[in-house]
Amino acid sequence: MSALAPGAVVDAAALPLAHEPLPASEVLSGAPTTGAVALDELSGIEIGIWEMTPGTASDTEADEVFVVLSGRARIEFVDPALPSIEVGPGSLVRLAEGMRTVWTITETFRKVYIA
Template sequence: MSGLAPGEGVDAGAAPLAHEPLPTDEVIIGAPTTAVHDLATIGGVEVGIWEMTPGTASDTEVDEVFVVLSGHARIEFVEPALPAIEVGPGSVVRLAEGQRTAWTVTETLRKIYIA
């Protein structure tokens, strides 16, 4: 699957994605894998599909808004410290550049991101 051409569409919930293991220094629990597929870059803004299998991993975020298509996870905000949130289908979340998080995915999570 490659980036979308103008006028082209894709079923973001069913599109096949190629998973890879996360770097070991990011894995906290389990053996989660992730997949990402860039759909488009519009005016310097990236839009794509991201997916993570069950497990817990740390991340340092970029400026992003995402919408969960499927799955469930708990996102802990390590730095700056903020209350953890539960996300599932339909959740819309804003992340900030440099924010440190820990993602605990209980059901493979797929989201559309805008970054």
């Protein structure tokens, strides 16, 4: 699984992504859609681009680190010990496998993820 050849350059902010609606069971408000592409896998670690349009949805997280390329979001953690965070371009975030979250996207949100 490699969409990115060694030495290749990809404009991560402009890469076209095919979007699909989120499952109704995850949508809390709006009609958000998501798109993603896995760019490569290195030693079992996937690297890709993920995007979500405005709306609010719940999720159970994978073990990942991501960098926000564009857009804005508020991520609320179901665990009351963790404060909500506001993220935007340049934010670097670490999520752990199994964390339950609620994402409120206010501007179409795009990230590079490593999972």
